[in-house]
Amino acid sequence: MRYDDFRRSDDIDDRRDQGGMGGGGGFGFPMGGGGGLGIGTVIILGLIGWAVGIDPRILIGGAEILTGGGQQAPTYQTDRQSQAKRGAPTDDMGSMIAGILGEIDDRWSEIFSETGRTYKGPRIVLFRNATNGGRCGMAQSAMGPFYCPPDQQIFLDTNFFREIETKFGGCQGSACKFTAAYIIAHEAGHHIQNLLGILPKATAAQQRAGSQAEANAIQVKVELQADCLSGVWVNREAKKRPGFIEPGDIEGALRTAAAIGDDTLQRRMQGRVVPDSFTHGSAEQRKRWFMIGYQQGTPSACNTFATDNL
Numbered sequence: 001m002r003y004d005d006f007r008r009s010d011d012i013d014d015r016r017d018q019g020g021m022g023g024g025g026g027f028g029f030p031m032g033g034g035g036g037l038g039i040g041t042v043i044i045l046g047l048i049g050w051a052v053g054i055d056p057r058i059l060i061g062g063a064e065i066l067t068g069g070g071q072q073a074p075t076y077q078t079d080r081q082s083q084a085k086r087g088a089p090t091d092d093m094g095s096m097i098a099g100i101l102g103e104i105d106d107r108w109s110e111i112f113s114e115t116g117r118t119y120k121g122p123r124i125v126l127f128r129n130a131t132n133g134g135r136c137g138m139a140q141s142a143m144g145p146f147y148c149p150p151d152q153q154i155f156l157d158t159n160f161f162r163e164i165e166t167k168f169g170g171c172q173g174s175a176c177k178f179t180a181a182y183i184i185a186h187e188a189g190h191h192i193q194n195l196l197g198i199l200p201k202a203t204a205a206q207q208r209a210g211s212q213a214e215a216n217a218i219q220v221k222v223e224l225q226a227d228c229l230s231g232v233w234v235n236r237e238a239k240k241r242p243g244f245i246e247p248g249d250i251e252g253a254l255r256t257a258a259a260i261g262d263d264t265l266q267r268r269m270q271g272r273v274v275p276d277s278f279t280h281g282s283a284e285q286r287k288r289w290f291m292i293g294y295q296q297g298t299p300s301a302c303n304t305f306a307t308d309n310l
Contacts, residue, residue, distance in 0.1 A: 001175075001178040001244065001246055002241075002243055003103075003181075006100065006102055007099065007102035008095065008098040009098050009101040009105060009121070009124075010086070010087045011101060011121060012086070012088060012089065012094070012097070012098055012123065012126065013085070013086055013123060013124070013125045014089050014126045015085075015128075015131050016126050016128050016158070018127070089126070093158050096177065097124060097156070097158070097184065100180065100184050101121070101122075101184065103240075103241075104184065104185055104233055106240075107236040108192060108233065109121075110236070111232075119195070122147070122153055122188060122191040123152065123154070124153070124155075125139070125154070125156065127139060127155065127156070128141070129157070133155060134153065135150040136150065139155040141157040145157075145160055145183055145187055147188075149190070152191060152194065154188070154191070160183075161176060161179070164183075165179075168256075168259040168260065169255075169259055171255060171256055172252070173248075175248045178245070178246075178252050179252050179253060181234075182230055182234070182253040182256060182290070185229070185233045186226045186229075187226075188229075189226030189228075189229030190222075192229055192299075193226065193229075198222070199222070202219070202221070205218050206218050206219070212276075212277075213277075220278050220279060222304075223279065223280040224281045224289040224310060225305070227286050227289045227293070228289040228290065228293035228302035229293060231289070231290040231291060231292065231295075232293040232294070232298065234293070235293065235294050235295070254290065257287045257290055258286070258287055259283075260286070261280070261281060261282045261284070261285070263278070263282045263283055281310065285310050289302070289304065289310075
């Protein structure tokens with residue numbers, strides 16, 4: 001991926017030098033009433049949430065946080081966090097992320113303007129280990145990248161990109177830069193869903209669902225749509241900046257999508273696949289919807305809620 005001419009966004013809070021918030025705290029896995037979730041299910045949901053997606057507590061706790069409903073998570077304010085560096089970082093990793101966010105914002109501003117809408121992009125919070133997640137509680141490395149709808153922020157421990165390469169085998173070499181762009185664009189896809197009112201509608205549908213499997217199926221559509229929206233951005237960016245995509249980049253994104261499919265993760269973590277517990281989609285579904293967005297380049301192609309053929 002060529003990103004030297006990307007516009008660097010200043011909508012970044014860089015807390016990496018703060019070294020995390022130490023032990024303790026974190027988020028508790030709600031076990032629910034009437035027996036609640038089995039601990040095995042909780043662990044699997046946490047691990048799935050660790051891969052690309054939104055806050056794992058959404059998967060475990062019923063998606064209340066999508067609209068800020070339910071009991072508000074406590075916020076954690078420290079003087080060190082209030083002194084986070086703001087603006088585009090100058091190190092290689094931080095500069096790349098700032099460039100990716102800048103281009104995501106620019107392309108989606110153009111897309112929104114096509115329908116008379118105004119786009120306001122998310123902020124990215126970079127951290128190590130753990131940090132204040134605002135109205136989404138604590139952000140921890142083990143949760144992976146996630147989008148916090150009430151605050152319109154993406155939380156990202158950059159070590160996650162190395163884990164995708166070394167632990168999940170989701171990319172190799174230079175293609176990992178494009179994988180980082182795919183992941184950030186996926187999280188920005190959740191921001192777009194939030195701006196368009198899709199997340200609150202999905203939450204309401206989940207709350208009306210008659211079973212956990214039905215609620216999970218709605219979440220799968222949310223996640224696959226974010227994958228598709230990521231592909232839309234890649235399509236628009238490639239048209240705007242010919243040469244942005246280098247050989248192996250798309251294959252790398254598809255490899256990452258396959259590596260973090262629910263079936264892949266479940267097979268890896270528990271040795272078997274339970275489709276009713278899927279929350280992000282299978283490897284083939286994730287690859288398919290990314291490619292739909294990439295090939296068609298229009299958000300209207302990403303209506304995962306209008307089809308049963310995911």
